[in-house]
Amino acid sequence: MAGVLSKLSSRASALGVGFLLVAACTTGGSSNTGGASSTDVTQWVAWGGQELAAYRDVLKPFEASTGIKVHLTTNRDSNNQIANGIAAGTDLPDLAPGPTDPVQLKSWVSKGSLKSLESFLDMGAYTGGTYPALTTAPGGASDDPYIGIIGGKHYLMMVKTQVKGLIWYNKKVFTGTAPKTFDELLAISPSQYGAQKLFCAAFESGTASGWPASDQIDNIIMRQNDATFYTNWIQGKVKFTDPQIKLGYQTFLKEVSAANVYGGSNTVLTTNFGKAGDPLFKTPPGCLFLEQATFIANFFTQNFPGTKAGTDFDFFGHPSMGNSQFDGNINGFYDNISMYNDTPAARKLMQYLATAPAQQIWANDGGTLGAIKSLTYTDPIFKRAADVAGTAKNLLVTAGDFMPSDMQAAFWKSLLDVTRDPNSLDSVLSHLDAVQKAAYATS
Amino acid sequence: MVINVDQIITAVVAIVAVPLVLLGYIYLGESVIERLGERIQLWIRPYFWALPAIGFATVFMVYPLLRTVVISFRNNADDTWVGLNNYVYFFTFPDTLTSLRNSLFWLVFYTFFAVSLGLIISILLDRVRYEQAAKIAIFLPVPISAVAASIIWKFMFDYQPPGTTQTGTLNALLGVASQQPVAWLVNSTTNNAALIFVGIWSITGFCLVIISASLKAISAEVLEAARMDGANEFRIIQLIVTPLLWPTITVVGTTMIINALKTFDIVYVLTAGAYDTDVIATQMFSQLEHNHNSRAAAVGVVLFVAIVPLLIVNIRRFQQQEEQR
Numbered sequence: 001m002a003g004v005l006s007k008l009s010s011r012a013s014a015l016g017v018g019f020l021l022v023a024a025c026t027t028g029g030s031s032n033t034g035g036a037s038s039t040d041v042t043q044w045v046a047w048g049g050q051e052l053a054a055y056r057d058v059l060k061p062f063e064a065s066t067g068i069k070v071h072l073t074t075n076r077d078s079n080n081q082i083a084n085g086i087a088a089g090t091d092l093p094d095l096a097p098g099p100t101d102p103v104q105l106k107s108w109v110s111k112g113s114l115k116s117l118e119s120f121l122d123m124g125a126y127t128g129g130t131y132p133a134l135t136t137a138p139g140g141a142s143d144d145p146y147i148g149i150i151g152g153k154h155y156l157m158m159v160k161t162q163v164k165g166l167i168w169y170n171k172k173v174f175t176g177t178a179p180k181t182f183d184e185l186l187a188i189s190p191s192q193y194g195a196q197k198l199f200c201a202a203f204e205s206g207t208a209s210g211w212p213a214s215d216q217i218d219n220i221i222m223r224q225n226d227a228t229f230y231t232n233w234i235q236g237k238v239k240f241t242d243p244q245i246k247l248g249y250q251t252f253l254k255e256v257s258a259a260n261v262y263g264g265s266n267t268v269l270t271t272n273f274g275k276a277g278d279p280l281f282k283t284p285p286g287c288l289f290l291e292q293a294t295f296i297a298n299f300f301t302q303n304f305p306g307t308k309a310g311t312d313f314d315f316f317g318h319p320s321m322g323n324s325q326f327d328g329n330i331n332g333f334y335d336n337i338s339m340y341n342d343t344p345a346a347r348k349l350m351q352y353l354a355t356a357p358a359q360q361i362w363a364n365d366g367g368t369l370g371a372i373k374s375l376t377y378t379d380p381i382f383k384r385a386a387d388v389a390g391t392a393k394n395l396l397v398t399a400g401d402f403m404p405s406d407m408q409a410a411f412w413k414s415l416l417d418v419t420r421d422p423n424s425l426d427s428v429l430s431h432l433d434a435v436q437k438a439a440y441a442t443s
Numbered sequence: 444m445v446i447n448v449d450q451i452i453t454a455v456v457a458i459v460a461v462p463l464v465l466l467g468y469i470y471l472g473e474s475v476i477e478r479l480g481e482r483i484q485l486w487i488r489p490y491f492w493a494l495p496a497i498g499f500a501t502v503f504m505v506y507p508l509l510r511t512v513v514i515s516f517r518n519n520a521d522d523t524w525v526g527l528n529n530y531v532y533f534f535t536f537p538d539t540l541t542s543l544r545n546s547l548f549w550l551v552f553y554t555f556f557a558v559s560l561g562l563i564i565s566i567l568l569d570r571v572r573y574e575q576a577a578k579i580a581i582f583l584p585v586p587i588s589a590v591a592a593s594i595i596w597k598f599m600f601d602y603q604p605p606g607t608t609q610t611g612t613l614n615a616l617l618g619v620a621s622q623q624p625v626a627w628l629v630n631s632t633t634n635n636a637a638l639i640f641v642g643i644w645s646i647t648g649f650c651l652v653i654i655s656a657s658l659k660a661i662s663a664e665v666l667e668a669a670r671m672d673g674a675n676e677f678r679i680i681q682l683i684v685t686p687l688l689w690p691t692i693t694v695v696g697t698t699m700i701i702n703a704l705k706t707f708d709i710v711y712v713l714t715a716g717a718y719d720t721d722v723i724a725t726q727m728f729s730q731l732e733h734n735h736n737s738r739a740a741a742v743g744v745v746l747f748v749a750i751v752p753l754l755i756v757n758i759r760r761f762q763q764q765e766e767q768r
Contacts, residue, residue, distance in 0.1 A: 409729065413717055
């Protein structure tokens, strides 16, 4: 035994402990990425579960008709891994989500890692068919990194979209007409409809608490100002103490004031966002309206089984803040696919995904809007959401998501703080200026 | 589900090959040492056996520690020296100052209440027949992980709008006394206290059993003699029991201070540092989360420097106790 061991150990010790430690510490580095194949496509997606199943449905007709095999990997860290791959010069997947960080986008474009849609797609059909807010920079600018446009070329192919800032209501309670402006909205008397307060709100979300509040204030600021001001603010070029940002905070505070919000600020701050809409369906109703994105419909039907979208609850688009020229600014997000390896098979897949029949499969599976305008929806919520998306001139991203992460965290916290104590607004805003200065300096 | 073969091979190598190599090191090394002279053998063998452990400790503990100190003086990209910038940030920025203040609250109140409750309860329980049952009850929260305990307390602190049914235990009790509900974790006068209370609740049992064990070691004759001399129970506790327990109290106390300084989970789960409840450890975590590695390193170094003297005190105490035995 000892002899065997010593023989074995002599060989192993020749390798050295250190070598094995190194081996144990390096992660498996194989990436199933291919060369310029015309029969295989490797693709990273961020989707899992239902969303991934829907994408497989989209791929089925493509794989059957072309014989191309799509190798899917769900990778929620794809941005970092692609960044590492680009830096190290190792293999990249053929297709993957493009970067949404403007700095990263510009850098990858300049390195030639991202292939422009212009090189393989019929751009007339693409920009003509897709929601303009997803493909056209405001005012015809040649750069709009937030939707993947650099130097007049498109690098993110839009496949799905969602709109935010929708005002939800219980159809059995609120029977009036949708207000056109924010002032009209504030003027609605909840007691006229038997409700206690005008608004519901709930900002608790664990370590991400405050994000629902940031959606609300984003929708205000982007309609009180033009798109350039809004993106400048995201990029740290506008201070939080700027009068227009302060105006945004003050307007937001009207939505969560003790007079207007159900349960007062303590309820808003301690209630989880998923339960925000519950008082809409209570008797007597706690509130008339809740501002939230399309996903909240799932919480309504989950928390109150039997309620149905379109018959029991519905929504209207965010009212104008009084400046009609900014009404086309709409808050939303999108799913995109970018090309990292220009192969014949990858081109074919991208061309297929840009077609209406492909995206219609997505729409049929539910839960999202496609990027193409002409799709049809059976779900009344998405039918209406498509109308809202159609009115968008500029699709503006959710501000915090594109700020440096410490800025985002401070921004979310600031909304909790002013909700708790509206009198702290000025000190909160000047604190945000200090965070902004530090956050953008090092990012 | 794609199975990554490389990763499996790596895992097998780590689990099987590393121990094999260590075994090989020992067999091979011993066979060499056996052939050396007796005196050299005696001298070299301890070093030989300790070397792998020292190697592991160096690679996984000493090196990261030194590296952290270095990073704390570097910029975020780790390409230039920035002097004390990261420390200046830590000691001047309002958010980090708040976390320093809160850690100080934790240090004072958590330590004081955990240790003194442990002491008082152990002395009181020493005189009753149901001591074991009571000890078990107070010790029960100790094995609960801090995250689970925090989630339990999240329910206890739950807040519902005034006028509706209060589902949180504390606010339900307030309701019985016809008081308005309190948003325990939001209200700035209650939130830090609420968090520290959860900490005390989950650790008092630990202080209790340690102090109680040491209390049992005090000889009954000493106490009997004091009583014979006419000392009342308060005098006995003040002049005999507490001084005899002092070494134990110091060890428990310093351990509690270290616990207080590195508090993370309770704060992270219950408030995530919102509403001015951040502590040093959550601050370090969020600096890391926001990719400010060098600032996080500076926070880590400050925390380390604060804890080292306490560790030294603790180790000295242990050594003294060892010598007394």
